[in-house]
Amino acid sequence: MTRPMVQARGIHKSFGTLEVLRGVDLEVMPGRVTAIIGPSGSGKSTLLRVLNHLERADHGYVRIDGELVGYRRVGDRLRTLRPIQILRQRTNIGFVFQNFNLFPHLTVLDNVTLAPVAAQGRPRTEVRELALELLDQVGLADKVHVYPRQLSGGQQQRVAIARALALRPKVLLFDEPTSALDPELVGEVLDTINGLAGTGTTMILVSHEIGFVREVADAVLFVDEGIVVEQGPPGQVLDNPVQERTRAFLSKVL
Numbered sequence: 001m002t003r004p005m006v007q008a009r010g011i012h013k014s015f016g017t018l019e020v021l022r023g024v025d026l027e028v029m030p031g032r033v034t035a036i037i038g039p040s041g042s043g044k045s046t047l048l049r050v051l052n053h054l055e056r057a058d059h060g061y062v063r064i065d066g067e068l069v070g071y072r073r074v075g076d077r078l079r080t081l082r083p084i085q086i087l088r089q090r091t092n093i094g095f096v097f098q099n100f101n102l103f104p105h106l107t108v109l110d111n112v113t114l115a116p117v118a119a120q121g122r123p124r125t126e127v128r129e130l131a132l133e134l135l136d137q138v139g140l141a142d143k144v145h146v147y148p149r150q151l152s153g154g155q156q157q158r159v160a161i162a163r164a165l166a167l168r169p170k171v172l173l174f175d176e177p178t179s180a181l182d183p184e185l186v187g188e189v190l191d192t193i194n195g196l197a198g199t200g201t202t203m204i205l206v207s208h209e210i211g212f213v214r215e216v217a218d219a220v221l222f223v224d225e226g227i228v229v230e231q232g233p234p235g236q237v238l239d240n241p242v243q244e245r246t247r248a249f250l251s252k253v254l
Helices: 044-051 085-088 109-118 125-138 153-166 183-197 210-216 234-239 244-253
Strands: 005-014 018-028 033-037 059-064 069-075 075-080 093-097 173-176 203-206 219-224 227-232
Touching: 005 044, 005 125, 018 044, 018 219, 018 227, 033 044, 033 210, 044 173, 044 227, 085 093, 093 153, 109 125, 109 153, 153 183, 173 244, 183 203, 183 210, 210 234, 219 234, 219 244, 227 234, 227 244
Parallel strands: 033 203, 033 219, 093 173, 173 203
Antiparallel strands: 005 018, 005 059, 069 075, 219 227
16 A cells, blocks of 8 residues: 655644644645645644744654654654754755745756755756756746846746756645736746646645646645644535535635
8 A cells, every 4th residue: 555655643833822733634645736725824834834844843743755754763752853864854845935935146057956966965967957857847948047036926936846846855845836926927837836746746735726726636625723624625625615614715715
């Protein structure tokens, strides 16, 4: 039986007295796309950051391809990994942020090649060849030597996607990848993500683009007030939700 590529169990996370995640479970099989929807402040982005250990869960654990993230088991206890070990783990978990996070002083090509060479120790020539292929894949083959400030928001986000893919991650996380874009630029980024969904890349996507979620996702989780209220195939969650909280949310966004 195939094991989950992503498995999160009992995730709790608080910031001071604010309890953001309250026992979230998540399971994503290899090659599947899971979308997380919910109102602002429901804990969606925090959950993504816990998955790659940018935020440390107060309780619970995350496994990527069977490996604990951020910890190692010693007997019946979990010991925190050293920062360099956590950084190495994160190279298996690609993350595409809302606001691109490109290095402004590096060219497009250098933005894509930096992490695979510096963090993974892969040969520069091999990484450069892959980066050129990825930039072509996202429609930016003619922008390899320009700087982020010379690109539109949609182009910058597509560079960020290529950068994440260059790490050859086991799973790709998207945190509302179109929320910082002007409306006319949203489509080009969604088209790029849709193309990735057809390649068998395991993805978890936080998005408010419900029409896109319906098209691309294999499973949908509705999160509200730090818990998973409802989950299932898009046709069930989006068209025939069982929970009243889900119906109320969708009535405002559809």
